[in-house]
Amino acid sequence: MARYDPGRIGHDPEAFDAFYREHVELIQRFVARRVNDPHRAADLTAEIFLAAIESANAFDPARGNPTAWLYGIARVVVSGDYRRAAREERANARFAGRELLDDDDLARSRDRLDAAAQQRALHEAMAALPEGERAVLELVALDDLSLADAADVLGIRPVTARVRLHRARRRLREVLPEAAAPDPDLPAATTTPMEAR
Amino acid sequence: MITHDPQRDDTFEDRLGAELRAFVAERPAPVAAAPVTKRRRATRPAIALSAIATTAAAGALLIPGGSPAYAVEGNDDGTVTIEIKDLADASGLEEDLADAGVKAVVDYLSPGKVCKDGRFDPAQIRTPIRQGFSSDGTGSLTVRPADFAKGTTLVITSAIGTHSTLTTIGVAKGAVGACVPVDAKLPELPPLPATKDGKLHEVKRGIAPGEGVPPAGEGDVIVQGSSAKGEHDGPSTSVSGTASGGMPEGGASLESADR
Numbered sequence: 001m002a003r004y005d006p007g008r009i010g011h012d013p014e015a016f017d018a019f020y021r022e023h024v025e026l027i028q029r030f031v032a033r034r035v036n037d038p039h040r041a042a043d044l045t046a047e048i049f050l051a052a053i054e055s056a057n058a059f060d061p062a063r064g065n066p067t068a069w070l071y072g073i074a075r076v077v078v079s080g081d082y083r084r085a086a087r088e089e090r091a092n093a094r095f096a097g098r099e100l101l102d103d104d105d106l107a108r109s110r111d112r113l114d115a116a117a118q119q120r121a122l123h124e125a126m127a128a129l130p131e132g133e134r135a136v137l138e139l140v141a142l143d144d145l146s147l148a149d150a151a152d153v154l155g156i157r158p159v160t161a162r163v164r165l166h167r168a169r170r171r172l173r174e175v176l177p178e179a180a181a182p183d184p185d186l187p188a189a190t191t192t193p194m195e196a197r
Numbered sequence: 198m199i200t201h202d203p204q205r206d207d208t209f210e211d212r213l214g215a216e217l218r219a220f221v222a223e224r225p226a227p228v229a230a231a232p233v234t235k236r237r238r239a240t241r242p243a244i245a246l247s248a249i250a251t252t253a254a255a256g257a258l259l260i261p262g263g264s265p266a267y268a269v270e271g272n273d274d275g276t277v278t279i280e281i282k283d284l285a286d287a288s289g290l291e292e293d294l295a296d297a298g299v300k301a302v303v304d305y306l307s308p309g310k311v312c313k314d315g316r317f318d319p320a321q322i323r324t325p326i327r328q329g330f331s332s333d334g335t336g337s338l339t340v341r342p343a344d345f346a347k348g349t350t351l352v353i354t355s356a357i358g359t360h361s362t363l364t365t366i367g368v369a370k371g372a373v374g375a376c377v378p379v380d381a382k383l384p385e386l387p388p389l390p391a392t393k394d395g396k397l398h399e400v401k402r403g404i405a406p407g408e409g410v411p412p413a414g415e416g417d418v419i420v421q422g423s424s425a426k427g428e429h430d431g432p433s434t435s436v437s438g439t440a441s442g443g444m445p446e447g448g449a450s451l452e453s454a455d456r
Contacts, residue, residue: 097209
């Protein structure tokens with residue numbers, strides 16, 4: 001799998017480099033599915049990797065793969081919870097990702113955001129769902145993860161993920177028939193971006 | 198923003214990578230881990246799991262089980278402590294309680310509504326139900342899963358009043374009917390003196406400081422949590438117990454309004 005030890009990315013620049021290169025595009029797309037502003041997307045991308053650096057010690061290779069771990073962090077950062085939880089630790093290590101953007105980057109970012117417009121709409125439609133259910137649906141429907149990977153990201157059992165996905169789909173159909181209609185059943189177990197890596 | 202420099206051919210990704218890499222290089226290597234004892238090894242997976250499940254991004258916020266809205270944590274004595282922080286993700290709480298060995302039905306109602314009476318038959322079980330609350334409006338409840346006989350269900354219902362949120366905890370025998378929301382005027386408990394420390398207070402079910410009612414055998418418990426979350430005039434939390442069925446005839450009430 002990985003050629004580096006994710007547990008080391010918090011203090012080993014080489015390990016971090018490899019980890020970053022492998023995931024930066026993935027994370028930018030993850031963010032683009034949830035956030036519509038290129039500047040905020042840049043900030044969040046920086047924050048997600050900062051959060052990973054700061055919590056690398058907690059990475060346990062026995063549980064989940066590094067990508068699942070990073071997705072879990074990304075979810076928390078994007079939802080704003082992380083910012084609240086870690087405000088103090090962050091005070092002296094703040095990066096504004098947006099300051100690193102130039103015009104070319106902005107154009108690329110906008111392309112990425114445009115490509116994800118439909119998914120963002122779906123993401124908004126999910127806002128009304130209870131958190132636990134939404135989390136599973138997001139990862140499966142929005143981020144294209146398998147149920148097993150989604151469970152991995154969330155640290156829940158696959159069977160729990162399955163139940164929540166069912167409930168979320170049912171609920172979403174009530175709220176928004178057209179959004180959930182195309183695929184009411186569980187996704188076929190396919191290769192996911194995560195496993196492919 | 199950086200003005201575009203045609204000489205530059207690096208990208209945002211390159212620049213961010215370089216900044217982060219420099220940041221990593223400045224960070225001290227972690228202190229060598231203490232020798233791993235057997236015991237520690239045994240407890241580790243659970244911690245790691247919660248790290249993935251929740252934040253732990255910061256290493257600062259470990260919420261074993263659950264979501265940011267609540268926590269379900271097993272204790273050494275076989276009891277399970279439920280902490281409710283936000284009235285959200287009721288189904289997640291149900292599932293995590295089921296995982297912890299307690300069948301539960303959780304309903305969070307919209308403001309001014311309660312569940313219609315008579316949706317379940319109260320069960321008589323003996324379990325040390327302890328509850329507490331903190332000044333931030335978080336309510337907690339500790340139960341022993343082993344005491345929940347087959348066919349019994351922990352019923353948690355929250356209703357939002359004008360100044361507070363009322364969380365009713367009951368134990369049902371047999372099936373629990375669906376919650377039919379009906380309009381209700383929620384009892385607003387009188388405030389108790391503020392506490393200084395904002396610590397979690399604990400109240401044993403069946404103690405009625407205000408009303409002088411004898412301990413109610415196996416009654417329901419009402420936890421009245423803070424309106425909190427910035428809605429009204431500041432944190433205020435109270436806990437109160439009643440006999441099953443929802444009529445306040447015996448139990449405990451305690452409130453903290455501090456900061």
